[in-house]
Amino acid sequence: MTQVRVRFAPSPTGFLHIGGVRTALFNWLFARQQHGVFVLRIEDTDRGRSTEESIAAIIEGMKWVGLDWDEGPFRQTERMELYRHHAMALFEQGRAYWCVCKPEELETRRREAEARGLSPRYDGRCRNLGITQPSGEAALRFKAPQEGQTVVDDLIKGEVVFDNSVLDDLIILRSNGYPTYNFSVVIDDALMRITHVVRGDDHLTNTPRQVPIFDALGFPVPRFGHLPMILGSDKARLSKRHGATSILAYRDMGYLSDAMVNYLVRLGWSHGDQEVFTRQELIEKFSWDHVQKSAAVFSPEKLQWLNAEYIRTSPPQQVADALVPFLESAGLTEQVQKVSRTWLAELVVLVKERVKTLADMVMWVTPYFGETVSFDEEAAKKFLTPAVAPVLAKLVARFEAFPTYSKPEWEETFKKLVEEEGWKMGQLAQPVRVALTGRTASPGLFEVMEVLGRDRTLLRLRKGLEQARAA
């Protein structure tokens, strides 16, 4: 049994796309499950559009989602000699030939063919010219098989049959000496001994063009798997106008990488009714025959639900660590430095049930940092009124009698006071909530007090009382 070797081969012409991450993820899961090798290869032969920033973004994105690679990153631009060498090898074997047709001529002939209702492929004019040493501009073309069929036994789509008669002789080396996409992938996949080529299904029809090249060069043909596309809500290919498509944009919006991975894997793959998986489970349970054949619509709502799920269930300390950069960019750097990591984790526990993203969490968590809070104007106006002042004063007095905070005792004290006054819980709870957090919505009051501690609780209650009296 030969070792499984898979690859992810993005072109660095922009940020790392969520579709790309999903392709990488399926490859990675398969590699890890099979104890195989995952190769990262940067397809940067398009010099005009490839950028260093983009390569850095791909690497950063891959690291963020935790898809570690075993070999690479390789770059095609560093492998030019290999492509030329193998292209010339094909020429020497008589499997490739020089084509001196000018681009304009090709264009005219293509139009003519189309006008006559024929398919617009290369007519093979230079195929039998036997040019050995082209004098001017020339491209190298591969002699594609013209008869028979090429059968691709796809891991996902099943058996797909193509008639070779529809194939034309594709250019493998351009007149400028650069290899074409369809050629360089074959050489790389062959030389890197890739056993399973898993990519987007936009490459399915490229496959019968590539298989004969493997054959001609005497390389073993890998298995292929073509993943369905990811679409936007209007069923068009996912793009900027559907919202963020860069993986790092999701990081910056406050999504957890585990949630992202879990969401992406379920977009096109399933394991019965299970929705939430640990990485280990994914590695164990992943299989090609449960990969969907049809395209899937990306759902920001479901992603958000899963993210909330992960925020609730991940170890609080881990969530707290991921939260820190968000607190810092919200201007809370100093405050964050003053508090302990465990207190931060307590804060996470306090608010995690009410939050969808880490960005949300910042909003929920800010009231607990300073000594005091600023009151939301509307909230104060509604709840910190002269009518509640006397009761609030009594509450403060009774709480002050306790040397330390104790949830059961303080809660009992609170309820007793409400009862004595003949009030409903909400009548006192809301003013207290505003005093403690500045807002009308918060976690349970006694959990809030716990996180605040005795002294800050009393300080804030007194401030609230002042406000109520002044109103």
Place this chain on the structure above:
RNA sequence: GGUCCCAUCGUCUAGCCUGGCCUAGGACGGAGCCCUCUCAAGGCUCAGACACGGGUUCGAAUCCCGUUGGGACCA
């Protein structure tokens, strides 16, 4: 235009290969109720799909053919 791929609730999907357990299951989203100091979380309930047409069969979401509709690639 040619070739190829695809088709179950609004969305992600289970079921399809190995027909009957499907009056089609789960999840997100939506509606409602419960819980409740607010907001959430949670629990319960409801609405909601086998693209269409032919076959095959005692019986089809499941098998076959066609149609329609999407999409990709080639240029």
